[in-house]
Amino acid sequence: MKKTRVTSNASLMQAAYQLQFTEDYKKRAKRFLKKHPDLGSVYLKTLTFLELDPFHPSLRLHPLKGNLAGLHSVSINLSYRITLELLIEGKTIIPVNVGDHDAVY
Numbered sequence: 403m404k405k406t407r408v409t410s411n412a413s414l415m416q417a418a419y420q421l422q423f424t425e426d427y428k429k430r431a432k433r434f435l436k437k438h439p440d441l442g443s444v445y446l447k448t449l450t451f452l453e454l455d456p457f458h459p460s461l462r463l464h465p466l467k468g469n470l471a472g473l474h475s476v477s478i479n480l481s482y483r484i485t486l487e488l489l490i491e492g493k494t495i496i497p498v499n500v501g502d503h504d505a506v507y
Contacts, residue, residue: 418455423496
C-alpha cells in the first residue's frame with residue numbers, strides 16, 4: 403500500500419514578510435504570555451497573520467501618532483495589542499512591544 407502525505411493549507415502558504423524579534427521584545431512577550439497564558443494561541447495566530455499579510459483586516463493595522471510616530475499597531479484581540487516597526491521595502495516586521503492599551507501606548 404502506498405502512503406500518501408497530507409499537507410495542510412497553512413503549510414503550503416509562504417510567509418510574505420519576515421518577523422525579526424529583538425531580545426527586548428522576546429522578554430516582553432515572555433512576560434506577557436506568562437501573565438496571560440490563555441492568549442497564547444491567539445497571540446501566535448496574530449504573528450502568523452503578520453507574516454502572511456500584515457494588512458489582513460482582522461489585525462486592524464494602523465500607524466501610531468505622537469511620541470510613537472513611525473510605529474504601527476495590530477490587535478491581538480479587543481484588549482491587547484502589539485506595537486511594531488513595519489519596514490515595507492524590506493518586507494521586515496520588527497515587533498516592539500506587546501500588552502494592553504496602556505502598556506503599549
